[in-house]
Amino acid sequence: MKVQLFKPKYRVEECLKEIRECLEIGWTGLGFKTVKFEQAWIKYTGLKYAHYLNSSTVGLDMAVEILKMEYGWNDEDEIITTPVTFISTNHAILRNKMKPIFADIDNSLNLDPKDVKKKISNKTRAIMFVGLGGNTANLKEIETICKEHNLKLILDAAHMAGTKYTDGSLPGADADAIVYSFQAVKNCPTGDSGMICFKEKKLDDIARKMSWLGINKDTYARSTNKDGAYKWKYDVEYLGYKAHGNSIMASLGLVGLKYLDQDNAYRRNLAKIYDKEFENCENIKLILTDKDCISSRHLYQILVPKREDLISKLNENEIYPGVHYLDNTEYRMYSYAKGTCPFAKYVSKHILSLPLHLDIKEEDVKRIAKIVKENVV
């Protein structure tokens, strides 16, 4: 039987019921379910603000743009970031004409606080932190560094939907901006969408205008627009994006959120079985996690000596693993920083993500682990 890396699971009847409501009342766009999903997300995370977007990529772009605008950062000012991430993270910095400064990662695959400190300059304005695979490791130290050096914190939480600390608190709750992803193969999938959560109301207000071309309906809405008359009378305050979420995607998100804790627990259990299978295996390195992290377990990753050979062997057995991620400084766009993060470079060659999703059973994990152990050299 084929085992894919990811396989999203939808509660089809429940999703269709939510979507049916949209179709019956003729409201598939912004508002209605998007508002419900924002409220549900605020309730679930305990965050103050949440704005639903059509991707997390655009959320990261908006986070950098709005912070830059509001805090008066300049072009060429620096944001310290990780080289081991999906390229959306670092494009957000570059697209806003700021400079990504890459700090190395450690055995947790998250930013190494020691190297981050070394990379701080008088042009540093923020740290961009990615909780890889749902792992919170080093986040608290990074939060402390941000406070000590008066830097903003942007949390790329694309893998962290449902990640918590054992005391129930939310990782990064105090970050200036947190951006979640509900893309098709993330652990709370919708198709495509994301959530941007600013700490300050003022920035949340700006995000709401920015995500709809910079349109500001407030002034006219208050005075004249009680029943939808004069809809075209608005002001345009920003050069915004077309980036707000829609009610069809939000319908999937609303159902997914109901099952998120349960689904993440299932993922964590599979990860635990992998861990147990691999303990004492000399050639397999597990990823360091914090004791107080209840991870979403978006990914299960290991480091192996000869990755490409192992991938071929797994493929022969119809098992399809993945790689998250190649060192971004190897890409042409970021080649100015090539070689600045030696451990990231090593990880880039040896990291492997094993299949982890809700259709995988305990037996599947054991079978995959067996093939890995037999072929890892």
Ligand SMILES: *Cc1c(COP(=O)(O)O)cnc(C)c1O
């Ligand atoms: C998937 C991903 C994104 C982008 O998410 P989209 O919702 O697809 O735009 C950003 N950062 C990381 C780390 C990701 O894995």
